[in-house]
Amino acid sequence: xxxxxxxxxxxxxxxxxxxxxxxxxxxxxxxxxxxxxxxxxxxxxxxxxxxxxxxxxxxxxxxxxxxxxxxxxxxxxxxxxxxxxxxxxxxxxxxxxxx
Numbered sequence: 720x721x722x723x724x725x726x727x728x729x730x731x732x733x734x735x736x737x738x739x740x741x742x743x744x745x746x747x748x749x750x751x752x753x754x755x756x757x758x759x760x761x762x763x764x765x766x767x768x769x770x771x772x773x774x775x776x777x778x779x780x781x782x783x784x785x786x787x788x789x790x791x792x793x794x795x796x797x798x799x800x801x802x803x804x805x806x807x808x809x810x811x812x813x814x815x816x817x818x
Contacts, residue, residue, distance in 0.1 A: 729776045736770040758808040765801045769794070 743763040750759045772794050779787055 726777065729773075732776070733770075733773045736766070736773045740766045740770045754811060755808065758804055758811075762801065762804055762808070765797060765804070768797060769801070 740763075743759075743766045747759065747763065750756050772790070775782075775790065782790065
């Protein structure tokens with residue numbers, strides 16, 4: 720593996736994702752059920768999915784271009800879902816706190 724800026728960013732991103740996964744899993748027992756718990760479980764699943772996807776980034780050079788484009792499209796798609804669920808969760812929490 721060539722050690723350039725891209726490789727360093729890949730490694731740091733992978734470490735951040737696994738730290739985020741650890742935080743999501745360790746916070747789960749403190750989160751109540753209901754809507755918040757349901758959203759949190761889904762967000763945790765997406766963090767797991769992204770963590771696994773990030774592990775593939777150092778090997779992108781070995782993946783055929785068509786598969787790579789599909790892979791990136793899936794990451795973008797699930798990233799958009801992650802953002803939507805996160806914003807909706809925060810929106811619902813703020814709405815509950817202000818009522």
